[in-house]
Amino acid sequence: MIRRRQFLGALGMPTAGALAYLSMQPRALARSIERLSELAGDTASPEEVAADESYWFEVQQAFTVDRSLINLNNGGVSPSPAIVQEAMKRYLDYSNTAPVYSMWKILEPQREGVRKRLARAFGCSPEEVALTRNSSESLQILQFGFDLKAGDEVLTTNQDYPRMITTFQQRERREGIVLKQFSIPVPAEDDDEIVSLFEENITPRTRLILMCHIINLTGQILPVKKVVQMARKKGIPVIVDGAHAFAHFDFTHQDLDCDYYASSLHKWLLAPHGTGLLYVRRDKIRQLWPLMAAPEKMDEDIRKYEEIGTHPAANYLAIGDALTFHQGIGAQRKEARLRHLTHYWAQRLLEYDKVRLHTSLKPQYSCALANVEVEGIDPGALATHLWQEHRIIVTPIKHAEFQGLRITPNLYTTLEELDRFCDAMEDVIRKGLAA
Numbered sequence: 554m555i556r557r558r559q560f561l562g563a564l565g566m567p568t569a570g571a572l573a574y575l576s577m578q579p580r581a582l583a584r585s586i587e588r589l590s591e592l593a594g595d596t597a598s599p600e601e602v603a604a605d606e607s608y609w610f611e612v613q614q615a616f617t618v619d620r621s622l623i624n625l626n627n628g629g630v631s632p633s634p635a636i637v638q639e640a641m642k643r644y645l646d647y648s649n650t651a652p653v654y655s656m657w658k659i660l661e662p663q664r665e666g667v668r669k670r671l672a673r674a675f676g677c678s679p680e681e682v683a684l685t686r687n688s689s690e691s692l693q694i695l696q697f698g699f700d701l702k703a704g705d706e707v708l709t710t711n712q713d714y715p716r717m718i719t720t721f722q723q724r725e726r727r728e729g730i731v732l733k734q735f736s737i738p739v740p741a742e743d744d745d746e747i748v749s750l751f752e753e754n755i756t757p758r759t760r761l762i763l764m765c766h767i768i769n770l771t772g773q774i775l776p777v778k779k780v781v782q783m784a785r786k787k788g789i790p791v792i793v794d795g796a797h798a799f800a801h802f803d804f805t806h807q808d809l810d811c812d813y814y815a816s817s818l819h820k821w822l823l824a825p826h827g828t829g830l831l832y833v834r835r836d837k838i839r840q841l842w843p844l845m846a847a848p849e850k851m852d853e854d855i856r857k858y859e860e861i862g863t864h865p866a867a868n869y870l871a872i873g874d875a876l877t878f879h880q881g882i883g884a885q886r887k888e889a890r891l892r893h894l895t896h897y898w899a900q901r902l903l904e905y906d907k908v909r910l911h912t913s914l915k916p917q918y919s920c921a922l923a924n925v926e927v928e929g930i931d932p933g934a935l936a937t938h939l940w941q942e943h944r945i946i947v948t949p950i951k952h953a954e955f956q957g958l959r960i961t962p963n964l965y966t967t968l969e970e971l972d973r974f975c976d977a978m979e980d981v982i983r984k985g986l987a988a
């Protein structure tokens with residue numbers, strides 16, 4: 554449980570920069586500090602806090618988002634809280650004073666502090682965490698980092714992320730490896746069935762598995778630990794695509810037991826855009842090639858994956874501010890709130906026979922991402938309608954086996970915004986889309 558000072562610090566309330574962004578007058582600030590200190594009491598459960606609108610009202614004020622629209626695509630990339638944006642700008646301005654000194658000599662070494670904090674949050678050693686630009690970079694380090702020869706098979710589902718599929722397809726064209734993909738149920742509420750599907754599709758030529766921790770199309774959370782442990786017995790490494798998982802719902806490395814993990818920090822951690830995490834178990838680092846060449850003496854050093862040439866220090870350092878914000882709210886409270894928001898809109902729309910949810914609402918299988926279909930309505934046309942008529946941003950999903958809208962609220966989303974989304978959807982459910 555958090556204490557009052559930590560929580561207020563996390564929201565950035567006392568700093569001049571945050572005050573400017575939040576436009577708070579001293580009296581209003583004093584009131585919100587009072588309120589936050591009441592709310593940050595140690596007694597309420599995450600689920601109780603999740604439904605306390607006055608608590609979330611204060612959190613909503615930490616963002617400078619455009620309230621003339623309703624952004625329900627926080628899966629792609631998220632806005633950062635003002636305090637993170639402020640830190641980013643501060644680091645960027647200082648970098649520019651004399652970059653060879655201020656950026657390289659002063660700021661760059663500070664990333665070691667961020668590495669330590671990220672490792673602590675993920676539950677591993679700092680010597681197992683590399684800071685990258687996004688999940689794509691982390692995953693491609695993993696996907697290209699294994700030596701494979703013609704005829705070797707890599708296995709994944711037909712719901713994995715297109716760029717990661719493209720990566721293996723390029724290896725097919727270049728090196729003659731073979732990509733195998735299989736279908737999984739939507740939604741999937743039986744862990745053993747998922748593990749069996751991976752196992753049944755392994756052949757004597759399978760050299761590598763790629764799996765999602767949470768699938769971007771439906772928000773389905775998969776049983777990573779069980780798949781990893783099954784594959785480990787067969788000597789097959791598993792790359793875990795956790796692009797949407799870190800700082801979204803509460804878990805640590807111990808819950809996964811994986812050797813390779815990738816996540817984007819500009820999604821659910823709300824860190825600056827262009828930040829990602831790569832985890833490689835310590836004794837696996839030597840064998841895994843970096844994407845950009847590193848000297849031999851770095852063979853066993855996780856930092857070999859960061860040898861990318863000149864890059865800004867600001868993004869990476871402001872990850873620390875995003876972590877402080879995240880930890881000030883608390884991972885469990887955040888997870889409970891995100892799930893509360895999903896249930897809020899989903900349960901209202903599920904009142905209608907025409908509505909199908911391609912996401913399980915059981916807590917172990919989803920959190921803030923869910924896929925909803927209105928039968929008989931094309932999701933692309935519906936997304937266009939929601940934007941043009943209501944300024945609501947959603948993501949249309951068309952997969953060979955299912956289709957719908959992906960809806961992803963975030964901490965700054967208000968219930969009034971979800972009400973307006975549901976009103977607009979109900980209108981279409983009743984009347985259809987005007988020609």
Ligand SMILES: Cc1ncc(COP(=O)(O)O)c(C=O)c1O
Nearest residue numbers: 687688689690714769794796817
């Ligand atoms: C499952 C999955 N993997 C990888 C990525 C790539 O993430 P990024 O664009 O941050 O590199 C995404 C992006 O949405 C994703 O959903």
